[in-house]
Structures are given as structure tokens and as C-alpha cells.
Amino acid sequence: MAQTATTTATLTEVMAELAALADPKARAVNEKHGDDHGVNLGKLRAVAKRLKTQPELARELWATGDTAARLLSLLICRPRAFDREELDGMLREARVPKVHDWLVNYVVKKSPHAEELRQAWFTDPDPVLASAGWALTSERVVKEPEGLDLPGLLDTIEAKMKDAPERLQWAMNTCLAQIGIGHPQLRSRAVSIGERLEVLKDYPTPPGCTSPYAPVWITEIVRRQQEAASP
Structure with missing residues (x-):
């Protein structure tokens, strides 16, 4: 997907914010459940609440492959914006348990x-x-x-x-x-x-x-x- 300078800056800023929120203790707890990220989910939800729904940014966050970014993506996306093939491909990529769970419950269940x-x-x-x-x-x-x-x-x-x-x-x-x-x-x-x-x-x-x-x-x-x- 082609990115404008504004979109790239927004993605860069959000990725930097997620990196700043990463906590080794949270990562240790998450890794016990197979989730390879160190961001507290409450703080992640607070970021999503501030960003609100942003479908294009959501797609870009997902494309990074980063687990915390993908979780945030699922919170700010528009579920009905994805077609069947996209959702199928996303699930096949979603091997991290929490990403899989949120994708099914927050996105696929709301999809036509x-x-x-x-x-x-x-x-x-x-x-x-x-x-x-x-x-x-x-x-x-x-x-x-x-x-x-x-x-x-x-x-x-x-x-x-x-x-x-x-x-x-x-x-x-x-x-x-x-x-x-x-x-x-x-x-x-x-x-x-x-x-x-x-x-x-x-x-x-x-x-x-x-x-x-x-x-x-x-x-x-x-x-x-x-x-x-x-x-």
C-alpha cells in the first residue's frame, strides 16, 4: 500500500509509543501464554481509545508483523472493511494466541x-x-x-x-x-x-x-x- 508522508509519520509515532510502553516484566508474563510482546493490555487499550477508529492506520500496523502493533490494529480497525480473503489471510498469519483471539472476537465476529x-x-x-x-x-x-x-x-x-x-x-x-x-x-x-x-x-x-x-x-x-x- 502506498503511504503518504502524513500516514508514515503517524505509523512511526505509534510504533515509537508502543516501543516506549514495552516492559520486560509484562513481556515475561505474556510469554508464558505464548504472546511475544511487552505492552500492558490496559495501556494498549488506552492508546486505542485515543486513536479511535482509523482503518488505514490499522492496516499499516498489522502489516508490521509486530504483535503489539497487530493487537492495536485490531482495536482501531473497521471490521466490515475487510473482505473474506483478507480475513482468511490474517487468521493464517495470526499464530500468536492473543492476536488470534482478538482477531476472531473483535473483527471476524462483526464481519458480514x-x-x-x-x-x-x-x-x-x-x-x-x-x-x-x-x-x-x-x-x-x-x-x-x-x-x-x-x-x-x-x-x-x-x-x-x-x-x-x-x-x-x-x-x-x-x-x-x-x-x-x-x-x-x-x-x-x-x-x-x-x-x-x-x-x-x-x-x-x-x-x-x-x-x-x-x-x-x-x-x-x-x-x-x-x-x-x-x-
């Missing part, structure tokens, strides 16, 4: 191409792309389940989640929990699958947080919903 990409990624042999397909499927389970084969999804989860790579396993587990939470007719089966597979059963959960272990997650959220609905 979300359903088409969901179907394409869901069956992709790359587990990272497949995990995005499952994340978008979970979104549909919650917001627009009509047309989804929910029992079929449970069949696939039951057969494949236990041995799936970590990122894909998390996405499948989320789908399992959302089916159990939102669809009472399938709740007992969802809980039974979770109990049998024991995925994330021993995951360390901070006090006050809900365990990602599906049977506990389902039971707790349903309890809260019932409590909120009771007079």
Missing part, C-alpha cells in the same frame, strides 16, 4: 463474512484455523442456533475433543459448555460428555471465577440464570 469463514475454518486441517471455526460456531450456538446440527456437534466433541491440540480443545470445550447452557434438551448429554472426557477438570481456577470444566461451567451458569429469573 463471519458465517462463510466459520464454515471454511471449521473443517480446516490446521487446528489453529479449526479453533476459529469452533469459536464462531459457539457464537452461533448462543445467538443463532437455528440451522446448526447441535447433536452432531456433540458427537464430534465427544469423539475428538479429548485428543485435540490445546487451542482447538479449548474452543470445542467452549462450544460444549454453550450447548449445555443454552439448550436444556441437550444439557444432560453435554454434562455427561464433559464428565466422561474430563477435559480441563483440574484446570487451576482463581477464587471467584467459574471453572472451564464443562460440567461445572454449565451447572454454575444455569444456576445463576435460574436465580436471576426467580421472583
Whole structure:
């Protein structure tokens, strides 16, 4: 993309600001989760809030390949400005977990191409792309389940989640929990699958947080919903 002097200066200034915000301690924490940057996410969001939506700058930040710049890019972009091929290419480049997560949740879910990409990624042999397909499927389970084969999804989860790579396993587990939470007719089966597979059963959960272990997650959220609905 050709850049004007003004755009180049803006990109240069933002990159310099991100470099100044980098903190070795934050990098050490982020690297434990596979994220290779040292910018505190709260400070990154503050920069995005100041910049507001800037689609062209967002594209330039993404093109740098720098993780902090890409995260900022996803916060200031216009999701509907990307075509299907761009989003597919971006996801294939997004190997850093936080970039992958924000791209799917902040951009792809708001795109008119979300359903088409969901179907394409869901069956992709790359587990990272497949995990995005499952994340978008979970979104549909919650917001627009009509047309989804929910029992079929449970069949696939039951057969494949236990041995799936970590990122894909998390996405499948989320789908399992959302089916159990939102669809009472399938709740007992969802809980039974979770109990049998024991995925994330021993995951360390901070006090006050809900365990990602599906049977506990389902039971707790349903309890809260019932409590909120009771007079």
C-alpha cells in the first residue's frame, strides 16, 4: 500500500509509543501464554481509545508483523472493511494466541463474512484455523442456533475433543459448555460428555471465577440464570 508522508509519520509515532510502553516484566508474563510482546493490555487499550477508529492506520500496523502493533490494529480497525480473503489471510498469519483471539472476537465476529469463514475454518486441517471455526460456531450456538446440527456437534466433541491440540480443545470445550447452557434438551448429554472426557477438570481456577470444566461451567451458569429469573 502506498503511504503518504502524513500516514508514515503517524505509523512511526505509534510504533515509537508502543516501543516506549514495552516492559520486560509484562513481556515475561505474556510469554508464558505464548504472546511475544511487552505492552500492558490496559495501556494498549488506552492508546486505542485515543486513536479511535482509523482503518488505514490499522492496516499499516498489522502489516508490521509486530504483535503489539497487530493487537492495536485490531482495536482501531473497521471490521466490515475487510473482505473474506483478507480475513482468511490474517487468521493464517495470526499464530500468536492473543492476536488470534482478538482477531476472531473483535473483527471476524462483526464481519458480514463471519458465517462463510466459520464454515471454511471449521473443517480446516490446521487446528489453529479449526479453533476459529469452533469459536464462531459457539457464537452461533448462543445467538443463532437455528440451522446448526447441535447433536452432531456433540458427537464430534465427544469423539475428538479429548485428543485435540490445546487451542482447538479449548474452543470445542467452549462450544460444549454453550450447548449445555443454552439448550436444556441437550444439557444432560453435554454434562455427561464433559464428565466422561474430563477435559480441563483440574484446570487451576482463581477464587471467584467459574471453572472451564464443562460440567461445572454449565451447572454454575444455569444456576445463576435460574436465580436471576426467580421472583
